[in-house]
Amino acid sequence: MRIGIIGATGNAGAAIFKEAQQRGHEVVAIVRNAAKAKTQLGEYISVIEKDAFSLVLTDLQDFDVIVDAFATSPDQAYLHVDLATKLVAFFREKKTRLFFILGAASLLNEQDERNLNKLKKIPGSESWIAIPENQADEYIFLQTVKNVDWVGVSPGNVFQEGEAVPAILGKDHLLFNDQQKSITSSGTLAKAIVDEIEAQQHHNTRFTVIDG
Template sequence: MKITIIGATGMTGSALVAEALRRGHSVTALARSAEKLATLPANPNLTTKVQDAFTLTAADLTTTDVVIDAFATAPSLAFQHVDLATRLVAELRETTHPRLVFILGAGSLQTGDDHHLFVNDIAKDPNAASFLSIPQNQLKELNFLRDVDNVNWVGVSPAANFHAGAATPFLVGDDELLVNANQESETSSGTMAVAILDEIEQPQHHQVRFTVADK
């Protein structure tokens, strides 16, 4: 399978590159830094490309089977999460190929007895002002996607603590923030990569968001 990964040098993107290559897929890794792309492991199935994701056209996108949006940016530019999603969708309206996979934040998940949005809890963090715009805009991104019914998309959210690390056995849910038996809500980048590749190889979700957490 041909898989294009936007933001391939970030925490999630690099884990996705490694997992996709491990499974024998053909990967095109996109990033804005040639220096960072050069740090990805050499592999005959890996093609690296310096490209701004906002310049991708339908002609670029339709040469691959799956496009994974692992885009990350500074909090001051968090609106670009929404902008990129809208651009990718606009380029692929009324198509089923390629499939779009969006990595969304945990802030759009529901939690508590009243099923409130987790972003409301994040906002209570005394240090939230420095990063709150990211989960807020990822919520806007999901809300936009939920109105898209003529593009083949799926979204994936991590648990509350999304961190670098190896894959573990994991839990899968829908819109509720997941916690494990120890009441921990964590997702490693390796777990996220495995869950996404599992979904790509054996689709279980269509035009919805699901969530994964380390068991």
Template sequence: MKIGIIGATGKAGQEIYREAVRRGEEPVALVRSADRAREILGKDVNVVEKDAFELTAEDIASYDAVVNAFATSPDQAHLHTDLSRQLKEAAGEETPRLVFILGAGSLANPATGEPFIKVLREIPDAAAWINVPEEQFKQLDYLRTVGTVNWVGISPQATFPAEGPATTPKLGKDELLTASDGESHTTAGTMAVAILDELQNPAHRNTRFTVSDA
């Protein structure tokens, strides 16, 4: 399976790339800097140097799936939805399958039934970064209107650390989950495992699910 990974040098993207290699798939790093990709993923990385916002239908037509692990600064957070729109316009009805890493803010707090974004807004330093989860919430709202391409969204838990062991993914739908330690978290490695599991054995279509560490 040929898998294009937007943001392959980021915390989630590099784990997805490595997990795809481990499983014998054909990942391609779709990045702005090939040199940085080689520095992070090794000199033999399969890389295409191109800005994600310049990807066309022709560029992605040969991929079985495109994973959007794009990250941005809070002041540019609106680009999450912008890129989703662009990929939707470029994708065919069935291929490539589009995979979007979303935020946790849209997940419901099981204790209250309210979106977790309400808790995030109350954190003392939220003003510095809240635009990202706010815009990822809007990104999910947009994707839920899209029925013309094959897409799936995946949300991590309350914390999404880059480091930590990959575990057997624990899956849910629209609520925050907790790991065996009672905390809500998903490592980038566990996210990568969940994405490759979904790509190799599709179980979700045009919907969002969530993944937690075991």
């Protein structure tokens, strides 16, 4: 498949790029800095060097799959929602499949309350809470979208760089492993996403994955 990854130099994006490339897919890094991408991912990779908000439909229309691994600072966290709406607008009634990496804020606890409520109570959360808030809003928006083939993917409470390990998968509830940890390594997330790209088991819904 031809896969475009927006934000391919971030922790998630780079891991997904490498995993998809290793499996023989045609992968393109969609980044603001091509030199950085080639240093990080390989000199001969395919690159589209553009800001995500400068992309036009002709840049993206030939991809089978586009992965939105966009990241930004808390003061511009609203851009998560803006980019999702831009991509959805491009691909209404089209075959391209969209993957959105969502945070853990929209996941539910055992009482079916959003995890965002707990995150807000963490001391010092004021400095970063805008990102999970807006990723939760992004998921709320995606749930209204019926004529685009989209998939949302949520990690656990902690997302960190690391190799893939056996995973635990779920749907809408925050997961914990046998050690009561809710951690997702970038390699584990990447493997789960490329597995889904190949198997196509989820449509217009979200799933979650953590390290087992």
